[in-house]
Amino acid sequence: MPRTKKQEIIYTIMMVIVMVYGMVCYNIALDTKGMQYFIFGAALSELPLMGVVAFVLDTFIAGPIAKKITFRLFTPGQDKQIFIILSISLLSLWTMCPMMSLAATIFFKTGLSVQILPVWLGTTALNMPAALIWQLFAAGPLVRFIFGKAVMN
Structure with missing residues (x-):
């Protein structure tokens, strides 16, 4: 887990x-x-825009909310680290998935049309289970491993 502001920025970018x-x-x-x-190449073209959106949303909205709730529930040093990691991951996902689904709906699906609400809700419903699995079983462990080896050592 990041210990300094610089480490937190690096971790968030990763x-x-x-x-x-x-x-x-x-x-x-x-x-x-x-x-x-x-698809692997096509996704790279959307990464700059959606990456910036995700960084801003996570840094200023999702991250602070997730940490505030987590540190009300758990105490570092007293509670198991895995509970803190899972809490931050799940609470971040709970806020990030709807916000990123809204951004994707606006940028790539409907724009600001009258269909934005149902398309956004449908997009969020499809993305939430995938984001949960991707975060808990792939992205989260991979980033924590690389961050621990490359940044923390």
Whole structure:
């Protein structure tokens, strides 16, 4: 876990890249009715825009909310680290998924049309389970491992 503001920024950038890339691949696969090789390259073109959006939302909204709630529930040093990690991960996902789904709906699906609400709700419903699995079993462990080896040592 990051200990300094600089480490927190590095960790957030790493997590944003891995989460956004994975979720963009997932959404393109949904749109094209299946996973194909071109998706891995196509997702890179959306990464800069969605990455910046995710970084801003996580830094100023989702991250502070997740940490505030987590540190009301758990005390570092007293409670198991895994509970703190899972709480921050799940609470971040709970706020980030709807916000990022709204951004994707506006940028790539409907714009600001009258259909924005139902499309956003549908997008969020499809993204939430995938984001949960991606965060808990792939992105989260991968980023924590790399961060621990590269930044913390």
